[in-house]
Amino acid sequence: MSHTSGASSSSSSCAACKFTRRKCTAECVFAPYFPADQPLKFANVHRIFGASNVTKILQDLPESSRADAVTSLAFEAEARMKDPVYGCSGAISLTQTRILELQAEIQELVDQVHHLEEKKPMRLT
Amino acid sequence: MSHTSGASSSSSSCAACKFTRRKCTAECVFAPYFPADQPLKFANVHRIFGASNVTKILQDLPESSRADAVTSLAFEAEARMKDPVYGCSGAISLTQTRILELQAEIQELVDQVHHLEEKKPMRLT
Numbered sequence: 001m002s003h004t005s006g007a008s009s010s011s012s013s014c015a016a017c018k019f020t021r022r023k024c025t026a027e028c029v030f031a032p033y034f035p036a037d038q039p040l041k042f043a044n045v046h047r048i049f050g051a052s053n054v055t056k057i058l059q060d061l062p063e064s065s066r067a068d069a070v071t072s073l074a075f076e077a078e079a080r081m082k083d084p085v086y087g088c089s090g091a092i093s094l095t096q097t098r099i100l101e102l103q104a105e106i107q108e109l110v111d112q113v114h115h116l117e118e119k120k121p122m123r124l125t
Numbered sequence: 126m127s128h129t130s131g132a133s134s135s136s137s138s139c140a141a142c143k144f145t146r147r148k149c150t151a152e153c154v155f156a157p158y159f160p161a162d163q164p165l166k167f168a169n170v171h172r173i174f175g176a177s178n179v180t181k182i183l184q185d186l187p188e189s190s191r192a193d194a195v196t197s198l199a200f201e202a203e204a205r206m207k208d209p210v211y212g213c214s215g216a217i218s219l220t221q222t223r224i225l226e227l228q229a230e231i232q233e234l235v236d237q238v239h240h241l242e243e244k245k246p247m248r249l250t
Contacts, residue, residue, distance in 0.1 A: 047178070048174065048178060048182075049173065049174055049175070049178065050174070050175040050177070050178050052175070053172070053173060053174065053175050057173075057205070057209055060209060061209055061210060065209075065210045068210050068211065069209065069210045069211075071214075072210065072211045072212050072214035072215070073212070075214050076201060076212060076213065076214060080182070084182055084185060084186055084190075084194065085186060085190045085193050085194045085197065086193065086194075086197050087197050087198070087201060088201065088213055088214065088217060089196075089197035089200050089201060089213065090197070091217050092213060092216050092217055092220060095217060095220040095221060095224060096220060098224055099220060099223055099224060099227065102224065102227035102228065102231065103227065105231055106227065106230055106231055106234065109231065109234035109235065109237075109238060110234065112234075112238050113234060113237050113238060113241065116238065116241035116242065117241065
């Protein structure tokens with residue numbers, strides 16, 4: 001159901017205005033980032049951050065940064081829905097563990113290179 | 126200023142109840158995780174997620190998981206305060222870039238090991 005009408009309204013409500021049953025105006029801060037065909041994106045962001053907090057975050061940013069902010073908020077919200085305990089901190093923890101593993105692997109290879117270089121035949125060039 | 130009194134209250138309000146000027150009872154869902162001496166931890170979480178969303182997240186979790194959930198929420202909130210565009214997704218992006226760099230470093234070392242092994246003098250043992 002669309003709640004838009006009149007000259008100042010967009011032709012259809014965005015996902016945020018549909019969800020919150022508000023009139024979607026041309027000034028809607030959500031409309032450019034929450035199209036009507038992606039209702040879950042807004043539902044997740046609303047459930048985790050709340051529409052009013054997201055409004056504040058977006059309004060405090062220049063328009064050029066808002067799309068990236070919405071992408072990261074949607075990513076974090078989805079991660080929190082999937083993993084209510086760790087959210088996307090779980091992903092950070094996993095990648096940090098992976099970094100430690102890779103660093104250990106590098107150290108082993110460096111040791112192997114040193115060992116092989118010690119055994120390399122002397123050259124006269 | 127403490128808002129607690131009576132038998133069902135804790136001896137002092139937690140940071141969440143102080144912030145929201147509510148009476149902090151023995152059943153307060155925030156009290157075990159937001160001590161009065163860490164007011165910023167709650168202020169950040171409240172600003173980014175909203176107290177009511179955090180209440181819902183915590184109430185949906187078993188008590189044994191709530192401390193970890195609060196730690197990750199506080200981490201994400203602080204990251205979003207520092208970087209309103211990318212939040213902790215920025216940290217994930219940086220660690221993923223670091224992983225790619227380390228994988229490239231490993232590949233170089235593996236190539237170096239192969240090269241050195243090819244030049245290794247034959248042994249008769």
